[in-house]
Amino acid sequence: FNAFENTLKKYKRPYVLLKGDKKTRLKIAVEAIDKILETRADLYRFSDDLIDLDLHFLHHNTSSENNFNE
Incomplete structure (x- = not known):
């Protein structure tokens, strides 16, 4: 995981860490995707x-x- 995260940071790519139980991770992921969809016409x-x-x-x-x- 650290290698992937370091590469994302190196190339200044946005990412979201999904932490918590399954329900919490799903909620965070859906919110992040919704935000992308709202800003990318x-x-x-x-x-x-x-x-x-x-x-x-x-x-x-x-x-x-x-x-x-x-």
Whole structure:
């Protein structure tokens, strides 16, 4: 764990330590994720880009398979 934490600190990356029982850790994690979602309006755009990319590769792979079967 220390190696991961030190790397996060070295590169000044934000992180949240989850301490306590299972219920407390879940509450802290959900609050941290909600905070990120509130401040990052572009997260949905990023998801849309991934879906478009996935559909592109799906179409490409389907076309390639058809060429090999001929």
